[in-house]
Amino acid sequence: MRRSALLSLVVTFLAAREARGHISIWHPSMYGFNVTDKTFPYDNRPVTPLTNYTFDQWWFHGHLDYPPNPGDFFELPAGKPATAEVACNKGLTSYFASSEGGDVRQGDNPCPSDDGSFPSGAMHTVDFNDLKGCALAIAYESDVTKIKPEDFTVFSVNQTCVWTRFTDFQVPARMPACPEDGCHCAWFWVHSQLSGGEQNYMNGFKCKVTGSTSNVALAKPTVPRRCGADPENGKADTVPGNCTYGAKQPFYWFQAERNNMFEGTYAPPFYTDLYNFKDGAQDDIFADSYAEIPTPSADQTIVPTPLEPSSTAAATTSTSSSAPPSAPTSQPTGQVPFGTPPGRCSICKLRRANGTAVRKRSLFNFELYAHSKKARSFSLWHPF
Template sequence: MKMKHDNLYQIYLMTQCLHRLHASRLEASSTMLGFILLFLSTFSPFTSGHASIWHPSMYGFNVTDKTFSYDNRPVTPLMDMTFDQWWFHNHLDYPPNDGDIFELRAGQPATTEIACNKGATSYFASSEGGDIRNGDDVCPGSPPSEYHTTGLSDVKGCALAIAYKSNARDVQPEDFTVFSVNQTCVWTRFTDFHVPERMPTCPDGGCICAFFWIHSPDSGGEQNYMNGFKCNVTDSTSNVALAKPQVPRRCGADPDFGRLTADPGNCTYGAKQPFYWFQKERNNMFEGTYAPPFYLDLYNFKDGAQDDIFVDSYGDIPTPSPNSTVVPTPLVHPTSSGSATSGAPTSGSTATFPLGGAPKSPAVCNLRCTSAYTQRLLGLNVFGRGQKSFSLWHPF
């Protein structure tokens, strides 16, 4: 009799276990379905995610999702593309109108507008959806995950670069020099990029500039953002040329990968190229999927104006190496506001808030799977890396 009762009890336990397993699978299936729908929604041409600078001086300022055979709006991310597709966002055939030039005042901040949709900027009149502005909000009505961040601590910085050529078709990747970085970008619609005081004047016809951004891997895929625009340096007090830009090197503290202190001897000093990463052609960065390059101290990009990018910024720059302990010292050149130097990277970010104070943190939508079982069920953690996009918008 006891054995019979034991068998019945075992059958009861097995039944309960199967019931719970079935319920957990239904829950997991429901969770997976929700993630799938969210994942697929990111491919909609009308998604509000991603970001770009916006300004009439942009190439592709009026490009919509219908202009190309694929979605090539300025906010659409660039990855795994041919050179012609990713370079200038394939917008060279859509130049700005004559006279639309973004002014860069030497020694002053250049205020850009960055948004997920032109309608969220001062240039809403030429957008398809009209005025959807909401103060300093990058993506009105959407959580920060739409512009690839889980919060202010997860932003990875943006850069402006310049080429001293007046014809965009003459510009090559090696011609661009990063002259300003904002380490809290993308976070606010109005974003300041400080211009070095010693920036020389542009040639007749102006210069060619571009906005660059690579976001955190915590809230999106392996995506690059580039938007070119016509620019011109004004109020210049120097005729010293920019040095030839070199490829940046990963040399700052990197705790996510076990490096707790910076390696200053391995840094690139002086003029640096932007990051060209995760494309089919013409990459200058070869970091893996989960270790993207950022415009932070990690690559010796200080927050603000890059004041050491000129041919006379250093007397000599030693070849960087993981084993080197030699750090070059910038030469001091008098300016009206004193000289600024770019030193070795620090263990933490030097970011400042361009509008004078930290913006209020909105609610965070974290898409990463927290259940190990769910991650195994999905096979790949692709849903924490949704294909969202972002672009810089401003009347350059």
Template sequence: MFTTIPLLLWLIAPVNAHISIFTPAMWGYNVSFDTFPYDNRPVAPLADYTFEQWWFHGHLGYPPNPGDFFDLPAGKPATAELACNKGATSYCSSADGDLCFGKDNYPCPGSPISQFHTNGLEDLKGCALAITYESDVNKVQPENFTVFSVNHTCVWYEQTDFQVPARMPPCPEGGCICAWFWIHSEDSGGEQNYMNGFRCNITGSVSNVALAPAQVPRRCGADPQRGVMEATPGNCTYGAKQPFYWFQKERNNMFEGTYSPPFYLDLYNFKNGSQDDIFVDSYTSIPPPSPTQTEVPTPINHPVPQPSQTKRAKRKSVERTARESGVLGTVFKSLFSIRATYSRDVF
């Protein structure tokens, strides 16, 4: 027993390199080493690829089963599973092995941290979840995704929490489409991107405020490693931001060099946690960003509607519609009066 397990880990470790989110709601959930003529498992990195190859990891032909969604509770954390192998997650079974060794919350059982491209906690560069309010994946374009949550300690833990903004509106019929994005430290491997798409759904929504159009992030934070000792807040992108699309043959929105990759950190004004300023009413105005811009916008602090307030607003809206409908309005008004008498605790 004590000799078999280390041998098994040694045999599996070479194919465990890199990392991915894993959920049955993802495209490519069952893609294995043999599915494509090249290694296109969900954990495989994306670099110097055509758009068809890197977009949704080239897995659009391997959709999730109908009804599989990753739930995103508004105002609460959503726990994602990140691993070098699906066998290290709670889903366990994998073509690369049936490990189930992830009890210590380590994403790559039997492998060193170099397998997920880091030299330690201080070398982590964060990862992000992005969303588009479109249920038809064939209509989604890179510009449609908005980053709504960032975790700066990603990818250190197998179970990683992503805080969901409290004001996220509900998804349309058929749900939303989300994606996980990660770019690792430049001193821990080559120029690589990671993207895995999945179906998602906002639960417990109490707001109908739409997301603002996402803009391209801008490098604006301090970067002592490259001699930039102070941040340039006026050069930041504020509000809704797109994910990074970098180092591919097509459709890049970032053009940083080999040793200056973009990261989901303060360096690009990605705060740790929920991105609460991504809505159309988050700012009264945003000045054009530039290295010489001195005006920095302040987000508006909107109170989050309580569920009881939301129910009351819906009832008033229905009552108003009923009043405007003439004769039927009298009937609806009577019904609402009767219901209000006996259901005050609800309304």
């Protein structure tokens, strides 16, 4: 009897652990805020990574039928930071009351490990220097059914996300107000190729800009180009003319359909200088940010300079058509990197041996297998 009871307890414990892992943004304004591993026929919790999914599965994480309650918005204070909570379990956030496991918070730790080590496997980073950033994007549309992937514009990047639970996203000071019924936003993350398999993350939510003092619309976003210094892939030189400038779309990568990025397994796209995503507010995303943007290419020698904001410029709708020429909708060929990797905290760096695999398990039972550098190969889609 005791053995049977013990076995039952072990099975229950392991099942509970298997139902957790990975990382998501958390806020009541989310679509799928209360989705559990039992809601769908497959595990479609907000923290579940998106890989090789159909459009309906990955778009808004497949949570469009699980909208937030009316009046729930994530506020974006113009010119100030918007503090989000990222974690591998809702119980680790301020919203633990609606979590199945209750309050399991551990300060600013986004995902505690079972052995007390940090970072845990669900964070998908070998160390602080392996972080690849997260982004917030916005679509100035209240009706979620009208939004297309091309409508989202990245307005803020935090290059050290997901290192802490409380994560600041700087909001551009010139963000225009949302429609009366609010905007739609989404959180995006692609982790390091050294720290797990190929995965994309997207979680949509209702949002509203507060304290807006500008009515200048956002420019039409275009596809980011891989243009930053990329020494790991043999690209040490920078070519500024190869970058996408101004408003940029998020990465839609490694899905079964509707991708806008076609990088290979071991060269994923990141929200860093590698794609001209600077840390903080993206202040050049507006319709009047540039007089002209030349077509980017490896041979382009003209680099656009942002204009000083105009006090009289105005526009009636966001994502207006008065934008620079759009970038290609498929992966461009012959790209040459531009930019420098984001600055990293030297005291946070941990030593690791090149070419070795890293295994680590989080408290919520996600085991990390880092790719060996020796195993790298490249897709034909990816020029380097």
